[in-house]
Amino acid sequence: MxxxxxxxxxxxxxxxxxxxxxxxxxxxxxxxxxxxxxxxxxxxxxxxxxxxxxxxxxxxxxxxxxxxxxxxxxxxxxxxxxxxxxxxxxxxxxxxxxxxxxxxxxxxxxxxxxxxxxxxxxxxxxxxxxxxxxxxxxxxxxxxxxxxxxxxxxxxxxxxxxxxxxxxxFHSVFRECALKIHIARRGWDPEADQIVLGAAHDLGASFSLQELLDRSGLGGRGYRAAVRLIGDGDIGKHPLDPIAYDTRLRGVKA
Missing domain, CATH: 3.40.1350 (Trna Endonuclease; Chain: A, domain 1)
Structure with a gap:
């Protein structure tokens, strides 16, 4: 080993x-x-x-x-x-x-x-x-x-x-994101998760967090859902990029 x-x-x-x-x-x-x-x-x-x-x-x-x-x-x-x-x-x-x-x-x-x-x-x-x-x-x-x-x-x-x-x-930015993911996962909102996941699919290969939230139309619910999806790897971002409105995100992983 x-x-x-x-x-x-x-x-x-x-x-x-x-x-x-x-x-x-x-x-x-x-x-x-x-x-x-x-x-x-x-x-x-x-x-x-x-x-x-x-x-x-x-x-x-x-x-x-x-x-x-x-x-x-x-x-x-x-x-x-x-x-x-x-x-x-x-x-x-x-x-x-x-x-x-x-x-x-x-x-x-x-x-x-x-x-x-x-x-x-x-x-x-x-x-x-x-x-x-x-x-x-x-x-x-x-x-x-x-x-x-x-x-x-x-x-x-x-x-x-x-x-x-x-x-x-763990990089300081990663630690900050981990705390946000931990807080977002305390919530339970499968409906919002699916709506945001669908919005990410519609936006294609690359988009900002703000564009994703605008597309979902869910406001704060959409933000928390996006954070959960990032934490799960269903929406990608560079591991050292913060979870911020102008952060570029990657399309839904297969």
Whole structure:
């Protein structure tokens, strides 16, 4: 398995061919009659976290405009911010926090294991393990050597890549967009989503956000729907462009 220290996790490309066993699937769909019902985490708040004595924060969000609100427990604020950015990434279909155990041998030959902070399923079917650390440790040579050794011993049946990230691995503009996507997904408005998606189809290959909103005629509802569609990757934009009225958007993805 390859390992990467990502100074820019905006692009979650995969170098090796995908061979992981496929332990993750599409997240649970929302119940249209109760769209704000929360699917609880597999963790309990009293479950031990690796970087602290217990889970300290919860992130509640949708991973897609059609999915249920999900709860993710985080051992630190750093984890909560990385999870937020993963959840808003158009290449990320699903992820599970602190669930994947990787066995390895230490330098002295003794057996050990680690429970990885996040295990993500990408749109292309590949799976990525994420070790979340604050920025200083995420760049520390000794820690990166440790993770590289673990990644070499990790079966490719578990995942295709192992990446070390902090919240600052995501560009500041991407982080700002992720927060907007997170807020927009709190809403539930499938009718507006479909109207804006149809307007994007009518506008063709390239258009501004303002042109899309004018075409939809939905005002604020249209803006929130457009943000959700951008987050889902159904309307494209450059990952480092802000969500702004003059931002150029790409036509609907196949």
């Amino acid at each position: 390859s390992t990467t220290t990502s100074s820019d996790a905006t692009h979650l490309f995969v170098d090796p061919p995908h061979v992981a066993a496929g332990t993750l699937t599409f997240p649970p769909l929302a119940d249209p009659d109760e769209p704000h019902r929360i699917v609880r985490s597999h963790l309990l708040k009293i479950d031990l976290g690796k970087s602290s004595s217990s889970c300290k924060a919860a992130l509640i969000t949708r991973l897609h405009r059609t999915t249920a609100m999900q709860e993710f427990w985080c051992a630190s604020f750093e984890e909560s911010q990385v999870y937020l950015n993963l959840a808003a990434h158009p290449d990320v279909v699903n992820f599970r926090e602190q669930s994947t155990r990787v066995e390895f041998l230490k330098a002295d030959g003794s057996a050990s294991h680690t429970v990885v902070d996040a295990h993500a399923l990408l749109r292309n079917g590949s799976e990525v393990l994420f070790s979340v650390k604050y920025e200083g440790k995420a760049k520390r040579a000794s820690y990166l050597e440790e993770v590289e050794s673990i990644a070499r011993q990790c079966s490719r049946n578990i995942a295709d890549r192992f990446v070390v990230v902090s919240r600052y691995s």
